[in-house]
Amino acid sequence: MSFAKQSQKMDILNGPIWNKIPLYALPVAATGMLEQLFNASDVAIVGNFASTDRTAAIAAVGANSPVIGVILNLFIGISWEPTL
Numbered sequence: 001m002s003f004a005k006q007s008q009k010m011d012i013l014n015g016p017i018w019n020k021i022p023l024y025a026l027p028v029a030a031t032g033m034l035e036q037l038f039n040a041s042d043v044a045i046v047g048n049f050a051s052t053d054r055t056a057a058i059a060a061v062g063a064n065s066p067v068i069g070v071i072l073n074l075f076i077g078i079s080w081e082p083t084l
Helices: 021-049 054-079
Strands: none
Touching: 021 054
């Protein structure tokens, strides 16, 4: 037996906005928190396992964090479809 999934689109332009803001903002905030945890774990792993010049290794991780954030947010923004 096949069940068809019916999705409802979120209409942000019409109607009250106050119940739609949390539906949009919570996934964005959760993504930011997970990204910070990812960067913190990168720094912890590189700091513990770098044999020489730990400062340069941690600086390299810190320099790549914005690039990873842009790529991650780009793909999340492209793929995220709000539903009610």
